[in-house]
Amino acid sequence: MKLYLDPGHGGQDPGAQGHGLNEKDVTLDIALKLRTILQNDYENVQVKMSRTSDTTKSLSQRTSEANAWGADYYLSIHINSATSSASGYEDYIYIGLSNSLTAKNQGIIHEEVLNVNELKDRGKKKxxxxxxxxxxMPAVLTENGFITNAHDAALMKQASWRQKVAQGHANGLAKIFHLKRKSQPEPTPPIPSPGTLYKVIATSFKSRENADELVTLLHDKGFEAFVNSTTISGETWYRVQAGAFSDRSNAEERLTQLHKAGFKDSFLIAE
Structure with a gap:
């Protein structure tokens, strides 16, 4: 899908003005957000913008560029103005079109934008x-609220609202052109944080010699074991360790095996 995306006005032409806003700034921000959504989320989408900054461009330059590029769809984004009481969203297609694919596409855009923009529905127009x-190519022009209305203008000042409006346009385009979402990369699994370690202790001795003898006996019985010294209340103890497990059930199974083998003093410690 080749989309010619046209943020209205720009440069020397500020467009409609009201409540400290210029139409050219609001339309450009919505269009840039829309381009980002389409390029990041969907496959096989090309977007050419009439402007990507605050530059002046004539209407004929815009349509000539879209036609020469061979765009599949022309989307022009605007903001309305009128008396302070006028408010809401409306969109337009060419007056000479009726019961056409362009009209059908207008209905899809209209519905999707209204789903998110918190504005009154002023209807589909020509x-x-x-x-x-x-x-x-098929074309639609959207009028995203009235810059001269306090409620609408307050929304326009919110980046989150402009993002939602961009998303509404993207949702409509995705339906019209059956756009396929890009597959999301598998998230990198988090590095596990160190957890509890369950150590199986056959017994403890104050004598290293006794601990070494028990290690030999455990080896003879088929158990891996070694001596691990620790200090308790200022005294050195020699623990004979016969396993360490992150899963408590595995540690308890080893403890049961030791008890059955006659090492009744075995116990678990968790660290």
């Missing part, structure tokens, strides 16, 4: 706008 008339 107009003789240049970008709709002169573009040779």
């Amino acid at each position: 107009a003789n706008f240049h970008v709709l008339r002169e573009s040779s």
Whole structure:
């Protein structure tokens, strides 16, 4: 899918103004967010923007560029203005189209954007706008709220709202062109943090010689064992360790084996 994405106005043309906002800034931010969503989330998507910064570009330059590129769809993003009481979302296709694929696509965009934009529905409309008339591919122009309305403008000032509007447009385009989501890479498994270690102690001695003798006896019985010294209340003790397990059930099984083999003083410690 080749999308020509047209943030309205720009440069010397600020577009509509109100409540400290310029239309050209809001439309550009929504369009840039939309481009990022499409390129990051979907396969086989190409996006060409009429502008990616605050530059001046004529309407004829925009449509000529889209036509020469061979875009599959022309999406023009705008913000409305009127009296302070006017509010809500509406979109437009060329006035000469009815019962067409373009009209069907308009309905999909309309529904998906309204699902997320928290604006009143002003309906699907038609107009003789240049970008709709002169573009040779299906085209829609969306009017995303009224910059002259306090409620709508308050939303426009929120980056999270502009992100949602971009996502609504992306959802509509994904439905129209049956876009396939990119497969997400498998998350890197977290490095396990050190857990509890269950040590099986055959017994402890104050005498190293006695501990060594028990190690020999355990070896004769088929158990791996070694001496591990530790200090308790200022005294050195020699523990004969016969296993260490992260799973307590495995440690308990080894302890049972030791008891059955006659090493009744065996016990577990958790560290």
